[in-house]
Amino acid sequence: MxxxxxxxxxxxxxxxxxxxxxxxxxxxxxxxxxxxxxxxxxxxxxxxxxxxxxxxxxxxxxxxxxxxxxxxxxxxxxxxxxxxxxxxxxxxxxxxxxxxxxxxxxxxxxxxxxxxxxxxxxxxxxxxxxxxxxxxxxxxxxxxxxxxWELVRARGSRLDISDRLVRRNGRDAVVVYRWDIAPNWEDEHHIEIAIAQVDPAGSVLARSELLSSWPxxxxxxxxxxxxxxxxxxxxxxxxxxxxxxxxxxxx
The missing domain is CATH 3.40.50.150 (Vaccinia Virus protein VP39)
Known part of the structure; x- marks a missing residue:
């Protein structure tokens, strides 16, 4: 958890x-x-x-x-x-x-x-x-x-990068999803979610988490x-x- x-x-x-x-x-x-x-x-x-x-x-x-x-x-x-x-x-x-x-x-x-x-x-x-x-x-x-999930699996393993900055509380970030699609429906899949926060000076603070998924x-x-x-x-x-x-x- x-x-x-x-x-x-x-x-x-x-x-x-x-x-x-x-x-x-x-x-x-x-x-x-x-x-x-x-x-x-x-x-x-x-x-x-x-x-x-x-x-x-x-x-x-x-x-x-x-x-x-x-x-x-x-x-x-x-x-x-x-x-x-x-x-x-x-x-x-x-x-x-x-x-x-x-x-x-x-x-x-x-x-x-x-x-x-x-x-x-x-x-x-x-x-x-x-x-x-x-x-x-x-x-x-x-x-x-x-x-x-039929659509998610049809697209296969991939990297999805947001095409715009997301602004929250005066801060900007790029959101990235990495989809690890397992061979079979019943197998454990993985979704890695990364947040790349960009500060006004141009520095980037990145956080990511790998989550399990069963579609x-x-x-x-x-x-x-x-x-x-x-x-x-x-x-x-x-x-x-x-x-x-x-x-x-x-x-």
Missing amino acids: SSYNVLAEVYEWLISDAKLAPAEFAASFDDVLSLLPSNAHVLDCSCGAGQLAVGLAGLGMHVVATDASEAMVRRTAELSEEFGASVRTVRADWEELPDHFDDATFDMVFCVGNSLHHAEGARGRVAALESMSRLLRRGGRLVLTSRT YRYDQLEAELHRVGLQTEMSTFNLEAENYMVVASKV
Whole structure:
């Protein structure tokens, strides 16, 4: 988990401009949020630096934010304090969630930010989805976003270098992704993320982290959702799109 703790220090350069402001991040889910009852109880179980959790709390929801990284949870708590938002934060990975919350606690669970591929293989992924499903009330919904791994694997191992500087808090950086695509779907893949921060004097401070990844096909994800008692209501999956969203309800 140390890699994810270090990643928290450069996370601000990895999220898009549109998701930096909590209110705007939450607004990107307006369609699914309209399905919630008033005073809904919501879990963001891959909270990252907290932009979505804080945005949801700003809408008057009862929000819990969890992450496997202690550093990410700390960042979320700091952002909550900055915005005066009421967000309960808990360090927990997906499989630990039932240790912290009763079954059928939440009206909606968010697992966004392309995080599910960090679950270790099919067994780890199903265990993570099972935990999320357990915490949903009957009729509650899981909102999940994912990379289109069919597209990622088709491109093969490669180096992706951003074509512009990313500016955060008056600092500029170049973001680099190195994709190490394994021969088989079920094999462990690797993504190395490097941030090259450029200061006004021209000096460069570089940080990089190597993360493990276990990709999955869309039809495999659909089958696994069904296996844990979730039925797909809506999907934006498109083989030519970089990312997609799935909304699945607790049967």
